[in-house]
Amino acid sequence: MRRYVLAIDQGGSGSRAVIYDDEGQVRGYGYRAVGRVYPQPGWVEQRPHAIARSVAEAINEALARAGVRGSDLIACGITSQRDTVFAWHARTGRPIGNAITWQDLRTAPLVAALADTPLGPQRRERLGQFPGPYASAMHMAWRMQHDAAFRRAAEQGVLRVSLAAGWIVQALGCPAEHALDHSLLQAMTVYDPRRRTLWDEWIEALQIPRAALPIPRPTIHHFGELHIDGAAVPVLAMITDQQSALFGYDCRSPGQAVATHGTASFVNAVVGPHAPPQGICKTYLAWEIGGVPTYALEADMTTTGAAANWLREIGLVRRVADLDRHAATVPDSGGVVFVPALNGLGVPSEDRSARGALFGLALGVQVGHIARAFYESIGFQLADILATMQAEAGIAINELRVGGGLAASDLACQIQADLSGVTLVRARDTETTARGVALLAGIGAGVWSPQTLPALVDDTATRFVPRTTAAEREIHSERWRMAIARVQGWQPAR
Incomplete structure (x- = not known):
């Protein structure tokens, strides 16, 4: 039955x-x-x-x-x-x-x-x-x-x-x-x-x-x-x-991490049974099973899906889905940097007074360059967050599982992998928040044990492997850091 x-x-x-x-x-x-x-x-x-x-x-x-x-x-x-x-x-x-x-x-x-x-x-x-x-x-x-x-x-x-x-x-x-x-x-x-x-x-x-x-x-x-x-x-x-999504994406061992892209984006990484010293990232007691706690770090990008909607609202594109098509028309952002700090910056800047900006505009800039710069902004923020988490918790994050609306774009995922230097994994089923709590309830009911949980990440998952070198990533990151420095402290925090 x-x-x-x-x-x-x-x-x-x-x-x-x-x-x-x-x-x-x-x-x-x-x-x-x-x-x-x-x-x-x-x-x-x-x-x-x-x-x-x-x-x-x-x-x-x-x-x-x-x-x-x-x-x-x-x-x-x-x-x-x-x-x-x-x-x-x-x-x-x-x-x-x-x-x-x-x-x-x-x-x-x-x-x-x-x-x-x-x-x-x-x-x-x-x-x-x-x-x-x-x-x-x-x-x-x-x-x-x-x-x-x-x-x-x-x-x-x-x-x-x-x-x-x-x-x-x-x-x-x-x-x-x-x-x-x-x-x-x-x-x-x-x-x-x-x-x-x-x-x-x-x-x-x-x-x-x-x-x-x-x-x-x-x-x-x-x-x-x-x-x-x-x-x-x-x-x-x-x-x-967020912690349910982490569990539901098969992330249960130290160093396993997931990024969920919604209105904002959240990155969660498993630390283990002991909490690290408090840093910029949030420290969560993510779950407790059989008397053993599991701690996780969490960090946010304040505006991702909301920034995509804003680009549509100002008429840059007719639909959010069009960003993908436009970004694919150019090989790079043409020197354009988009900082989507429309309501501040999250980790590691933690500056809620920062505001968004477009840098590097020139007569040759097209919609595709701006669309691609938006995708790159996610990758830059991801790289900053992962570096912060690894430093604060002393863990190595070599792979990142992704879900949410913007994760449906192959191009966006590849750009994130290229700029972060981390392989991205996208499972076929990304409804991981509900899945996580279902698995936990199923353990409670005796349907599964922690050792016999059905796997989500399998051969059907799509993997995006970085195509850039560390030196190339550093060149791109230098321009991003320049842009971040200019948008911080734009208005007094309220």
Whole structure:
């Protein structure tokens, strides 16, 4: 008899439900877009009931496409967006206001004010990352000060807060307890991944009620049940989206890494059972299996897919897909350098005041040169991130697995390989975020063990081997460094 595992991937722009069989093959897929609410400039929120409804509809669509019922599902795993905090009443289960998303900027003054406090210098090391305006802890602190209903529930001891993964179980099922896995709790910027505990001094300083927060649990754990098609389906795994993608792309040993290209791009690399000293990159307790933690480094390129859309919006191309066709018409960028810092620079510059620029324009420059310069900008940033990760963690990254929209371009992938000096691998199935949490839930249900997981990267994967020498890469990189130096500090950070 077939055994099926449900994976839920709840993201900032949409909710996915994917059903896998016991061979790790996709049998059903459902998707629902989710909207945002903009109460005033700089504020970005989401409605909790709308998020829950989108997940339920995606599950129903996946069931219908797979031709299975809820009773055929032996386990469910949930991965979700980070930093977007949902709040509800402990007794009624009703949401308390909208969720403030990671795109919201209202807490910027609070972030700046914390710099001069005794805990200010400790933030990055204790949390594994710097808690900027996007951070959950900042959202909760702001709501304690400005949201009367949120504060009243906290004072009455009935406030519960969590990320989307926790809210889904609350809204569509029955939680076993108020808990999240280590990675999701860390994504709420209240958890110390090295000491594997909540950072109490930080929570107290922000006046966040500790009782409202989830308790930390291993990645594979019985988190509760979802009520699906008349059946109670156990939720046996939870994990953050980027770390789920890392696990789902078969990256589980030190030095294995993946780049996911979406609106922004994220690079994640496995470090091992011990966290390295804190550097610029985020340090995540990515997952815990059988009592053994696995740490990973994460770094971001702030704008990739969003930059491609901007090139379309200003009329350089009619469709984003046209970038590939134009870039292929020229052998190189003709000396053009495009720095897509449209909302700042990520690792290693970490300069959110930087702004985008085009350098090297001349009368002979064509659309193809600019399109190719955009592809090259991804490769340059990738090279910088990989060099930073290897230096901070003392690991060697010789191969990079890629997924996401821009990874569909053979030309873009080859340019990334040429400029980074690392072989890129693109699997046939790049829906790795859902796959990761499905595998974890399947381990919890006894479908697989960590040693018998089905492989994703096989002979069907496409490999892009660097065609440039180290000397050639250095010549290209020198021009990129000149451009980066010119765009930094363009405007005061806010």
